[in-house]
Amino acid sequence: MDREVIGQKLESLRRCLRRITDKCPPDSGTLVRDPDLQDIIALNLCRAVQLCVDIGAHLIAGIEAPPPDTMGQTFDTLAKAGVIHEHLAMQMKKAVGFRNIAVHNYGEIDWTIVYAIARHHLDDFTEFAKVIIPGLEDEN
Numbered sequence: 001m002d003r004e005v006i007g008q009k010l011e012s013l014r015r016c017l018r019r020i021t022d023k024c025p026p027d028s029g030t031l032v033r034d035p036d037l038q039d040i041i042a043l044n045l046c047r048a049v050q051l052c053v054d055i056g057a058h059l060i061a062g063i064e065a066p067p068p069d070t071m072g073q074t075f076d077t078l079a080k081a082g083v084i085h086e087h088l089a090m091q092m093k094k095a096v097g098f099r100n101i102a103v104h105n106y107g108e109i110d111w112t113i114v115y116a117i118a119r120h121h122l123d124d125f126t127e128f129a130k131v132i133i134p135g136l137e138d139e140n
Contacts (some may be wrong), residue, residue, distance in 0.1 A: 006058050010129050013051045016044040017125055020118050028115035041118050042102050048125050049099040059083055072096045084131050091124040
């Protein structure tokens with residue numbers, strides 16, 4: 001496991017979450033009507049998901065578990081290895097689902113849901129980071 005790479009990704013994750021927090025409007029209606037805010041929030045949510053998947057892939061390589069077939073399976077593998085708990089794995093898999101919709105436009109994005117994610121589910125990313133950080137410190 002490359003601690004420096006993971007540390008850089010955690011810092012990028014922190015910046016994405018800060019950007020979402022700073023730009024998220026006080027109500028969902030504003031987000032629904034403002035394409036610039038939509039872009040900022042959706043992009044940073046997608047980046048946050050990707051960073052967590054990348055961190056997970058680094059961790060999985062370090063524990064010599066078989067590589068996952070999908071982004072969502074990354075979190076299942078981490079849960080099976082005891083790195084994260086099942087509930088967090090489930091929440092992160094939901095975040096991957098959002099990312100897939102946003103990136104591949106599988107359906108029209110519901111900005112009210114995006115608003116709810118930005119207001120009420122950033123803690124999932126923060127919790128993921130908090131679980132990872134002690135593992136990095138243990139290797140010093």
